[in-house]
Amino acid sequence: MSSFDFSGKVALVTGAARGLGFAIARALHEAGASVALNDRTAAGVEAALARLGGGPRLRAAPADLALAEGPAHAVAQGEAAFGRLDILVNNAAVNIERPIETTDDEHWDLHLDVDLRAPFFAAQAALPLLRASRGSIVNIASELGLHAVACNVAYVTAKHGLLALTRALAVELAPAGIRVNAVCPGAMDTELMADCAEASGDPAAYYQAFETYHPMGRLADPAEVAAFVLAVASPAASFVTGAALAVDGGSTAGRG
Amino acid sequence: MQDFRGKRVLVTGSARGIGLAAARLFLERGATLLLHGPTADALAPALAELAPAQGLAADLADRGQCRRLAFEAGELDVLVNAAGIYEERPIEAVDAAYWEKTLAVNLTAPWILSASLLPGLRRRKGVIVNIASDAALLGYPGCSVYGASKGGLVGLTRALAVELAPTVRAICICPGPVDTEMMRASIARSPDPAAARQQWADNTLLGRVAAPREIAEAIVFAASPAASFATGSVWTLDGGVTAGKRG
Numbered sequence: 001m002s003s004f005d006f007s008g009k010v011a012l013v014t015g016a017a018r019g020l021g022f023a024i025a026r027a028l029h030e031a032g033a034s035v036a037l038n039d040r041t042a043a044g045v046e047a048a049l050a051r052l053g054g055g056p057r058l059r060a061a062p063a064d065l066a067l068a069e070g071p072a073h074a075v076a077q078g079e080a081a082f083g084r085l086d087i088l089v090n091n092a093a094v095n096i097e098r099p100i101e102t103t104d105d106e107h108w109d110l111h112l113d114v115d116l117r118a119p120f121f122a123a124q125a126a127l128p129l130l131r132a133s134r135g136s137i138v139n140i141a142s143e144l145g146l147h148a149v150a151c152n153v154a155y156v157t158a159k160h161g162l163l164a165l166t167r168a169l170a171v172e173l174a175p176a177g178i179r180v181n182a183v184c185p186g187a188m189d190t191e192l193m194a195d196c197a198e199a200s201g202d203p204a205a206y207y208q209a210f211e212t213y214h215p216m217g218r219l220a221d222p223a224e225v226a227a228f229v230l231a232v233a234s235p236a237a238s239f240v241t242g243a244a245l246a247v248d249g250g251s252t253a254g255r256g
Numbered sequence: 257m258q259d260f261r262g263k264r265v266l267v268t269g270s271a272r273g274i275g276l277a278a279a280r281l282f283l284e285r286g287a288t289l290l291l292h293g294p295t296a297d298a299l300a301p302a303l304a305e306l307a308p309a310q311g312l313a314a315d316l317a318d319r320g321q322c323r324r325l326a327f328e329a330g331e332l333d334v335l336v337n338a339a340g341i342y343e344e345r346p347i348e349a350v351d352a353a354y355w356e357k358t359l360a361v362n363l364t365a366p367w368i369l370s371a372s373l374l375p376g377l378r379r380r381k382g383v384i385v386n387i388a389s390d391a392a393l394l395g396y397p398g399c400s401v402y403g404a405s406k407g408g409l410v411g412l413t414r415a416l417a418v419e420l421a422p423t424v425r426a427i428c429i430c431p432g433p434v435d436t437e438m439m440r441a442s443i444a445r446s447p448d449p450a451a452a453r454q455q456w457a458d459n460t461l462l463g464r465v466a467a468p469r470e471i472a473e474a475i476v477f478a479a480s481p482a483a484s485f486a487t488g489s490v491w492t493l494d495g496g497v498t499a500g501k502r503g
Contacts, residue, residue, distance in 0.1 A: 068352050100371055100419055105319065108367065116404060117355060124347055148414035148488070156415040157363065157408045160392075164407020167395030172347055242395055 004234040007032035010085050010133075011233070012078040014065060014122065015092025017044035019190035020140060023226035024089055026052055031230060036061040036078035038092065065092050066113050071122035075129075085129035087233045090119035091140040097151045097196055108154045115158035116165065123169060123180070134177035136233050139166050141182040143248040159184075163244045170242030179241040181232050186248030189219040214249030215256040258480045261286035264380075265479070266329045268292040268316065268369065269339025271299045273436035274387060277468035278336055278475040279306055285476065290329055292339065316365035317357050326369050331376030334479040337366035337409075338387045342438050344398030344445075355401055362405035367412055370426075377424045383479045384426040386413045387471075390494040392430055406430075410490055417488030425487040427478040432494025433457070433465040461496025 011028045015021035017039035025048070029035045034057040039045045042062040049058050059081035063074040078085060094114045098107055119139050123130075130137070144152060145159035163182050170180040187193060187210050197203040210219055228247050231237060246252050265282045269275035271293030279302065283289045289309035293299030296313045303311040314325040316339050341361045345354060370377075370384050377384065391399050392406035413428035420426060433439060433456040446452035457464050474493050477483055492498045 100374065100416070103371065108364065112359065112364070112408075116408065117359075120350070120355070120400065120404065124350060127348060145411065148411065148418045150415075150419040153367075153412065153415040153419065157367070157411040160411025160414070161363070161404040161408030164392050164395070164410075165400055165404035167393075168391070168397075168400035168403040169347065169395070171395035172397040172400060 004031050004230050004236065006087075006230075006234070009033045009087060010036070010078070010082040011087035011089060012036045012038060012061060012075060012085060012126070013089040013091055014038040014074060014118070017041075017048045019192050020185065020188060020222045020225055021089070021091040022048055022051075023222035024091060024229050027223070027226040027230050028087070029057060033057070033087070034082050035059075036081055038063055038065070038074040040064050065118035065122075066094075066110060068117075068121070071118045072125040075122055075125040079129060084133055085126055086133045086135040088122060088126045088130065088135070088137045089140065089229065089233070090122055090137065092118065093140065093192075095152070095155045095192055095196065097199065098154070099151045100153055103153055111154035111158045115155065116161045119162060120165060130178050131176050136179040137169065137181070138229055138232050139180070139182045140229070141166070141184045141244065143184050143186045143246060143251045145182065145184055146244065146246065146252045166244065167242045174241055179237070181237070181240055181242065182244045183225065183229055183232060184244055184246045184248060184252070185220055185225045186214050186251045187219050188222050188225060190222050193219070212256075214251045215253065216249030218249065220247065220249060258285050258476060258482060260334075260480070262288070263333040264288045264290065264331060265334040265336070266290040266292060266332050267336040267338055268365070271302050273338070273438055274431065274434060274468045274471045274475075275336070275338035276302055277472035278338060279309065281469075281472050281476045282334075283309060287334070292325060317360045319360075319364070319368055322365050322368040323372055326372035329373065331380060332373055333377075333380045333382045334385070335369060335373055335377065335382065336385045336387070336475055336479065337369060338475070339365065340387065340438075342402055342442065344442065345401065346398055347400055350401055358401045358405050359408075362402070363408045363412065366409060370412075370416055374420075374424070378420070382424050384413070384416060384424065385475050385478045386426070386428045387475070388413075388428050388430045390430050390432045390492060390497050393492065393498050413490070414488045421487055425483075427483070427486055427488075428490045429471065429474055429478065430490060430492045430494060430498075431466065431471045432460055432492070432497040434468055434471055435465045436468055439465065458502070459497050460494065461499060461502060463502075464495065466493065466495060
């Protein structure tokens with residue numbers, strides 16, 4: 001149960017078919033919000049809607065955010081469904097680990113486009129609605145927006161860029177009463193993590209390494225990160241803007 | 257500790273501004289210097305001044321030209337990514353072309369040059385110095401895209417540092433306001449240039465903008481053995497802008 005009441009509020013969550021995005025969409029919906037779910041494929045979004053039980057406060061906004069017109073398309077579908085927008089959650093991301101030597105143009109572009117360009121153009125497309133609602137944007141960055149690891153150059157670059165983007169949007173939109181914040185999760189037990197584990201060639205070792213990665217000694221549950229995202233989007237955070245908020249089990253705080 | 261004799265140094269964006277100031281210091285300290293500018297014409301004055309430096313023209317918005325530049329530069333000890341573009345735009349006025357060009361020059365070009373030049377940098381235990389901005393660390397109205405590109409450059413520097421250690425060092429320098437053609441153009445575009453000029457100075461604790469040479473000194477230090485324990489570093493040289501506001 002969420003301790004926040006989002007009744008009458010409308011949210012758009014990108015990358016909501018699974019993982020953290022799905023957890024955020026579910027938490028917002030449980031807290032009373034109407035939620036437009038974006039993901040890359042209509043089928044993925046429909047499956048997520050079905051898992052949430054459907055109903056009048058859930059709508060699909062499928063769009064491929066790797067495409068230049070994708071973010072505006074997602075926002076337009078959310079607007080068509082609910083006629084307003086209070087909360088934009090830029091959650092969709094690509095994270096494929098790769099050493100510098102094999103990071104080619106396609107890999108670089110995919111990360112920069114989905115993880116950095118799409119949040120900007122989603123925010124831009126949502127601005128008329130957010131100005132009307134004096135709403136809020138939550139960008140899901142990463143602890144890798146605050147520091148780096150090896151074999152993830154495109155993702156680390158994009159997430160650092162997203163934090164700088166968050167600060168600039170926050171400053172520019174503050175006079176309009178629009179708050180813009182970034183949440184920086186550590187490693188979460190999501191499908192994305194499972195993809196990375198699978199791609200590593202030794203999933204068991206991959207997961208084992210993460211047992212000691214955070215000082216707290218475990219992976220994050222997407223639901224606990226989602227709960228924090230709701231707090232940031234809620235009036236409880238009414239004086240918070242331009243912040244990069246780590247939810248990382250102490251990962252960026254120091255070395256254990 | 258700042259003797260660059262026998263060291264091959266490429267400074268992008270060295271036709272003017274911070275890049276030119278850094279190029280002057282590298283040459284003074286004995287480097288084999290490679291200058292870069294957007295066109296041969298733009299580069300001509302710097303080339304004339306800084307003989308016997310070699311000049312390489314390339315439009316860094318074009319990936320093919322970035323790769324050609326890397327090829328022509330050959331093996332390097334020091335790569336300084338100083339080329340950058342800056343133009344304020346409100347969020348609503350940003351279009352795809354502005355986004356792509358800003359990201360291409362300020363972020364993707366440093367990446368392509370770093371990656372393309374990596375074999376030589378590894379062999380020579382080289383250094384990559386990226387010039388970002390205080391806008392990587394602080395938000396400014398009209399600077400969302402520029403800020404995103406420079407914030408990304410901080411991340412790129414850290415990612416390079418982590419993955420290339422201990423062989424190649426990577427350092428990011430974040431200048432505040434510097435008296436360059438880039439800043440003067442921004443001032444000239446503003447509705448009240450005198451006020452804009454004052455605003456740049458007033459943002460700093462020191463109450464003035466930097467001379468390019470003040471940033472160049474840090475670039476040369478970063479590239480030198482005197483900074484041998486510095487990697488992944490993010491150095492603000494901003495007159496105190498990021499430290500706080502003037503009382």
